Amino acid sequence: MPPSHRLPEALLDTLVASRDRSDRLTHTEHLPARQARHAPWPASIRPEIQAAAHELGVAQPWAHQAEAMKLAKAGQTVVIATGTASGKSLGYLAPVLSDLLDGTEAPNGRGATALYLAPTKALAADQRRRAAELAPARVRAALYDGDTPPEEREWVRQYASYVLTNPDMLHRGILPAHARWSSFLKTLRYVVVDECHSYRGVFGSHVAQVLRRLRRVCRRYGSDPVFLLASATSADPAEAAQRLTGLPAVAVTDDASPRGPLVFALWEPPLTEHVGEHGAPVRRTATTEAAYLLTDLVAAGTRTVAFVRSRRAAELVALQAQDNLDAPLANRIAAYRGGYLPEERRALERDLYSGRLLGLASTSALELGVDVSGLDAVLLAGYPGTRASLWQQAGRAGREAQGALAVLIARDDPLDTYLVHHPEALFARPVEATVLDPDNPHVLAPHLCAAAAELPLGPQDLDLFGPSTAQLLPVLEQRGLLRRRSDGAWYWTRRERAVDAVDLRGSGGNPVQIVEESTGRLLGTVDAAAAHTTVHTGAVHLHQGRTYLVRDLDLETSVALVEPANPSYTTAARDTTAISVLSTEQTIAWGEGSLNFGSVEVVNQVVGFLRKRISTGEILGETKLDLPPRTLRTRAVWWTVTEDQLLDALVPFDQLPGAAHAAEHASIGLLPLFATCDRWDIGGVSVPLHPDTQLPTVFVYDGHPGGAGFAEHGFHHAVRWLTATRDAIRSCECDRGCPSCVQSPKCGNGNDPLDKAGAIRLLSTLLAGAPAEEGASAGAGGGGGGGDRTPGQGGGGSDGSS
Numbered sequence: 001m002p003p004s005h006r007l008p009e010a011l012l013d014t015l016v017a018s019r020d021r022s023d024r025l026t027h028t029e030h031l032p033a034r035q036a037r038h039a040p041w042p043a044s045i046r047p048e049i050q051a052a053a054h055e056l057g058v059a060q061p062w063a064h065q066a067e068a069m070k071l072a073k074a075g076q077t078v079v080i081a082t083g084t085a086s087g088k089s090l091g092y093l094a095p096v097l098s099d100l101l102d103g104t105e106a107p108n109g110r111g112a113t114a115l116y117l118a119p120t121k122a123l124a125a126d127q128r129r130r131a132a133e134l135a136p137a138r139v140r141a142a143l144y145d146g147d148t149p150p151e152e153r154e155w156v157r158q159y160a161s162y163v164l165t166n167p168d169m170l171h172r173g174i175l176p177a178h179a180r181w182s183s184f185l186k187t188l189r190y191v192v193v194d195e196c197h198s199y200r201g202v203f204g205s206h207v208a209q210v211l212r213r214l215r216r217v218c219r220r221y222g223s224d225p226v227f228l229l230a231s232a233t234s235a236d237p238a239e240a241a242q243r244l245t246g247l248p249a250v251a252v253t254d255d256a257s258p259r260g261p262l263v264f265a266l267w268e269p270p271l272t273e274h275v276g277e278h279g280a281p282v283r284r285t286a287t288t289e290a291a292y293l294l295t296d297l298v299a300a301g302t303r304t305v306a307f308v309r310s311r312r313a314a315e316l317v318a319l320q321a322q323d324n325l326d327a328p329l330a331n332r333i334a335a336y337r338g339g340y341l342p343e344e345r346r347a348l349e350r351d352l353y354s355g356r357l358l359g360l361a362s363t364s365a366l367e368l369g370v371d372v373s374g375l376d377a378v379l380l381a382g383y384p385g386t387r388a389s390l391w392q393q394a395g396r397a398g399r400e401a402q403g404a405l406a407v408l409i410a411r412d413d414p415l416d417t418y419l420v421h422h423p424e425a426l427f428a429r430p431v432e433a434t435v436l437d438p439d440n441p442h443v444l445a446p447h448l449c450a451a452a453a454e455l456p457l458g459p460q461d462l463d464l465f466g467p468s469t470a471q472l473l474p475v476l477e478q479r480g481l482l483r484r485r486s487d488g489a490w491y492w493t494r495r496e497r498a499v500d501a502v503d504l505r506g507s508g509g510n511p512v513q514i515v516e517e518s519t520g521r522l523l524g525t526v527d528a529a530a531a532h533t534t535v536h537t538g539a540v541h542l543h544q545g546r547t548y549l550v551r552d553l554d555l556e557t558s559v560a561l562v563e564p565a566n567p568s569y570t571t572a573a574r575d576t577t578a579i580s581v582l583s584t585e586q587t588i589a590w591g592e593g594s595l596n597f598g599s600v601e602v603v604n605q606v607v608g609f610l611r612k613r614i615s616t617g618e619i620l621g622e623t624k625l626d627l628p629p630r631t632l633r634t635r636a637v638w639w640t641v642t643e644d645q646l647l648d649a650l651v652p653f654d655q656l657p658g659a660a661h662a663a664e665h666a667s668i669g670l671l672p673l674f675a676t677c678d679r680w681d682i683g684g685v686s687v688p689l690h691p692d693t694q695l696p697t698v699f700v701y702d703g704h705p706g707g708a709g710f711a712e713h714g715f716h717h718a719v720r721w722l723t724a725t726r727d728a729i730r731s732c733e734c735d736r737g738c739p740s741c742v743q744s745p746k747c748g749n750g751n752d753p754l755d756k757a758g759a760i761r762l763l764s765t766l767l768a769g770a771p772a773e774e775g776a777s778a779g780a781g782g783g784g785g786g787g788d789r790t791p792g793q794g795g796g797g798s799d800g801s802s
Contacts, residue, residue: 008263008405011302011377015407018296024289027266027423037256039066044073046098052134053090063256065091072096072190072228077247079196079229081237082255084395088230089130089194091252096190096228097135100161103187104138109161110183114190115214115225116164119198121145122349124164127194131162145169157181167199167207170214172499175454178217185221196229197237197388197434199244200676202443202704204436206504208244209447212438212464213454215246220455232392233431240434246464260398264427265407266420267293274618280738280751286411287313290361290381291320293407297377298329298359306361306379307393309411312570313381315542316614317361332358364389376404382411383419386676388431412739414669415679418728425673434676439466442706446502448472449481453492453499457482510558514541517551517561528558532606532627533573535560539609540571555628569611569620572745578603579685579699581692582633586715591769592642593695597715600636600701602683605629635707637715639722640695641766649765651758653688656696659758660686662742663725664698665751666759669744670725671700675713682710719770726763729756 016025038060041050053061061069064082068091071078080088096114103112118124124143131141142160144153146169156163157180165174174181191214193199199207211227218225227245231237233253241249269284290306294317297304308314318335325333334357336348351357364384378397384390390408398404408426410416419425438444448465451457462469473490476482482490492498511525512535523543526535531553535541539550541562548562584598606627611620646652651659664686668679683701690697702708714721732741737756744751 008261008377008403011297011300011405012263012265012407014300015293015296019292024267024270025265026268026420029264029266029423029427031259031262031264033261034255034257034259036258037063039063039256042066042069042073044098045069045094046101048101048136049094049097049134053094056133058090061090061094062087064252064254065094065256067254068092068228068252069095071250071252072226073098075226077227077229077241077245077249078252079231079237079241079249080252081197081231081233082253082257083233083259084392085259085398086255086257089127090134092190092192092228092230093131093134096162096192097131097139099189100139101135103161103189109138110140110159111187112161112189113184113187114162114192115170115188116162116192116194117170118164118166118194121147121166123194124166125346125349128164131164135162144173157184160184167210168504171206171210171450171502171504175210175213175217175450176497176499178220178454182221185218186223188218188221188223188225191225191227193227193229193244195231196241196244197231197234197392200434200436201681201708201710202440202706203505204244204434205438205440205443206447206502208246208436208438209443209465210504211244212246213447213451216451216461216464217454231434232388234388234434235430237434240436243436243438246438261403262394262398263403263405264394265405266423266426267407267409268417268420269409269412280736280743281734282739283410283412286381286409286416287317288320289409290379291317291324293379293409294321294333294359294361295324297379298333299325301358302376303355304359304377304379305375305396306359306381307384308361308363308381309384311363312542314361314363317381318359319542321359321361329358332356334360336360336362364393376402378404378406380406380408382413383408383416383672385672385681386431387426387429388434388676390426391431413679413745414666414725414728414741415672417732417740418670418673418724421731437707437709439468440706441468441472442704444468445472445476446498448476448490449492449498450502452482452490453497456485456487456489456491458489512553512558512560514543514548514560514562516548517563523548523562526560531555531558531560532630533575535562536573536606536609536625536627538571538623538625539573540565540567540569567611569613572610572612573606573625574608574610574622574750575604575606577683577685579636579687579701581638581690588771589769590639590766590771592645593640593766593769595637595639595715595718595770597637597712598635599707600634600638600699602632602634602685602701603629604632604683632703633705634702635709635711636699636701637711637718638693638697638699639718639766640690640693640697641762642695645765645769646696646762649758649761651755651762655755655758656688657686658753658755659762660688660696660698662729662737662754662756662759663763664700665742665744665747665754666729667698667722667725668700670728671710671714671721673724674717674721675710677708677710681708719767722763722767722770726760726767729763730760732756 016022065087068078068080072095080091099112128141140160141162142156144156144163144165229241238249238251269289271281271283274282294306306317314335318333321333322330375397378394394406410420483493484490512531514523535550537553541548547566549565551561551563553560580601582599584596586597588595608622608624610622664684668684681703683703686698688696702711729741737754742754742756
C-alpha cells in the first residue's frame with residue numbers, strides 16, 4: 001500500500017506513538033463506511049449530459065442526485081443538503097445544462113441562461129471546469145468576477161449562457177446594470193446558490209436581500225427562474241433556503257453517496273512548562289501542535305490539509321512545518337487563505353489540484369474553495385465554530401472513498417476543552433440550523449435604496465422585501481435617500497450609486513490595503529472592521545511565510561504601511577468597551593434575577609497591544625495606541641442577579657467582579673455550541689453595578705450593527721447554554737482559572753480579575769431560579785466580529801467585538 005493510502009488507524013497510531021503523544025488522544029470515533037445507492041437517469045436529462053457523465057465514470061446518478069434533478073426540472077426550489085463529496089454539483093448541473101443545451105437550439109443560440117453564485121472565486125472557477133466536462137462547448141460557461149478583464153465582460157453579457165459569479169458581483173456589477181444584462185435576464189431559467197450554508201448571519205441576510213432584488217429585476221424582464229441550492233448538512237435546510245430566497249423550498253437530505261470509513265480523533269495538546277497571565281497553566285497552542293502533526297503526516301507521504309482559524313495561523317502552521325522538514329518535502333507545503341492576490345490564489349489551487357502540494361495550512365477559504373480529491377487526512381486546529389463546518393472540513397479527506405483520518409486539535413479555550421472531553425456534544429447531536437435575519441433594518445434599508453435605484457419601488461414590491469419594508473420607506477424618505485412621487489412609487493434621489501453604500505460582508509468600510517513601504521508593493525487587504533486590531537501601528541503581519549511589522553496605519557487613506565522583519569513575538573490588541581441598554585424587548589424572571597433580550601449600544605476603543613513570545617505565549621510587554629473609538633448598535637442577551645442571590649452564592653461584593661467576569665468569558669466561549677457562531681462573532685461585558693439595570697449584569701452581544709441572531713439564540717436556549725457554561729468551568733482541572741475555562745485570549749482587562757470558584761457558585765444560583773422550559777423557540781442568527789475588552793462603566797470585564 002503506497003504511503004498516501006495508509007489506513008487511517010495506522011496513520012493515527014503513527015501520530016500517537018511519535019514523540020510520546022499517547023496522553024493527548026482523548027477520544028476516537030469510528031464512522032463506518034456507507035454503500036452507494038443509485039437511481040436511473042431522469043428522462044428529462046439530455047443524452048449528451050448522461051454520456052459526458054458516463055465518460056467521467058458516472059454510469060448512474062446516486063439516488064439523491066436523481067431526486068434533485070426531477071425536482072429542478074419540475075420547477076421546484078430545491079436545496080440539496082448532503083455531505084461533503086456527495087455529488088451535489090451533478091444534482092443541479094444536469095438539469096441546468098440540459099435546459100441550456102435546449103437553449104442553444106434557439107436562433108440566437110441563447111434561448112436559456114443560468115446564473116451560478118458561489119461564496120468564493122475559487123469555487124466558481126472549479127464549477128466552470130465541471131460544467132465544461134459535462135456539456136458541449138456550445139453551452140458557453142464563463143466566469144464574471146473581479147478578476148475578469150474588462151474586455152471579456154462585454155462578451156459574457158452578450159453571449160455566455162452559464163455565468164458563474166459571486167453575490168458581491170451580482171450586487172455591485174450585475175443588478176445596477178441590469179439593462180445591459182437584459183438579454184441574459186429575459187431567458188434566465190435557473191439560479192444556482194452553492195454552499196448556501198455559508199450565507200448565515202449578517203452576510204446571509206445581505207445575500208437574501210440581493211436574491212430578492214434579483215427576483216424583482218427578473219420579473220421586470222418576464223422571467224421567473226428556478227432556485228437550486230446546495231448546502232452542507234444542516235438541521236432545517238428547507239427553512240434556511242426559504243429565508244435565503246423568499247421562496248418555498250424542498251430539501252433533499254437522504255445522502256446516497258458512498259463513503260469510506262472515517263476515523264475521527266479528538267486531541268488535546270500538552271501542558272507546557274510556561275505560565276500565562278496570573279500564573280495560569282498554558283497548553284501548547286493548537287496551531288503549533290497542528291504544525292507538528294502536519295510535519296509527521298507529510299513526512300509519511302500523506303496528503304493533508306490543516307484547517308486553522310485565521311490568516312495568521314495559516315501562515316504560521318505552514319512556516320513551522322516547512323522549518324521542520326528538509327528542502328524537498330518542505331517545498332511541498334504551503335499556506336492558503338483569503339486576502340491573497342488573484343494570481344497567488346490561482347497558483348496554489350493548481351498545485352493542490354495536481355498533487356504537487358502534499359501539505360496545506362488553510363483557512364476556511366479552502367473549505368468553500370476548490371474541490372480537492374484524494375486527501376488522506378484533515379487536521380482541524382481548533383473547533384471551527386459550528387458542527388456543520390466541522391463536518392464540512394473533515395469531509396475533505398477520503399473523497400475517493402478510501403479510509404480517512406480527521407483530527408480535531410483543541411485550542412486552549414473553554415469550548416474546545418469542553419468538546420474534546422464531551423465527545424457526545426459532537427457525535428451525538430445533529431448539526432445546527434443555518435440561521436439569518438433578512439428583516440434586520442440595518443441590512444434591509446440600504447437594499448431598499450439599491451432596489452429603488454435599479455427600478456422604482458412600488459406597492460407590489462413590499463411583500464417581496466419583507467414585513468419591515470413599509471415602515472422603513474418613510475424613514476428613508478426623511479433621510480433624503482428616497483422620494484415618493486405622485487405615481488406612488490419610491491425613487492432613489494442621489495447621484496452616487498446606492499449599492500456602494502452596502503457592504504455584503506459586513507466589513508464596515510473600504511478594505512485596508514497592506515503596502516510594503518520600501519517598494520510600494522500591495523501585499524493584500526484586511527477588512528476595515530478588523531484593521532484596528534490586526535494592522536495597527538506596531539502589529540506583526542504575516543504574508544506568504546514572510547513576517548512584516550506595521551510601521552503606520554493611516555485610517556484616512558485606508559493604508560497600512562509595513563516593512564519586512566523577523567520579531568520573536570506576535571501581537572494582540574487590547575481595548576475598552578462601554579455598553580448601554582437602548583431597549584428591552586423580552587424579559588424572563590429567573591428567580592429574583594432576570595434574563596433579558598434587547599438592543600444595546602457598544603462603544604469600543606483599541607487602546608494598546610501586547611507582545612507575546614511566539615513559542616510560549618509569554619507576555620513580553622505592552623504598548624499604548626491612540627485610535628478613535630467605534631460605536632456599534634446591536635442586539636444583546638443579558639442576565640442580572642440581586643444582592644440576595646449573591647448572598648446565596650457566597651459571592652461577597654468585593655469578589656463579584658471576578659466571578660461575573662469569569663462567567664462572562666466562559667459563556668461567550670460556550671455559546672457557539674448552541675448558535676451558528678464562534679466566539680469572535682460575539683462580544684460581552686460584565687459589570688458589578690450597571691447604571692441601566694442597577695444590578696450586577698452580564699451582557700453577551702452580537703458583533704454586527706442591528707444584531708446577527710446569536711444573542712437571540714442564546715436567549716432562547718439560555719438554560720442549556722449557561723448550564724454547559726457552569727459545567728465546563730467546574731470540570732476544568734486547574735485551580736484558579738486558565739485559558740481552558742475562564743481566561744479569554746483577548747481580554748481587555750488582561751484576564752483580571754477572574755474568580756473561577758465564584759463563577760461556578762454565581763451560575764449555579766442563577767440557574768436554580770431558571771424556568772423549567774426555555775422562554776421561546778429559536779430565533780434567527782448570523783455573523784459578526786469580536787475580541788475581549790474592558791467595560792467603560794468600571795469593574796468587571798468584557799469579551800467584546802471588533
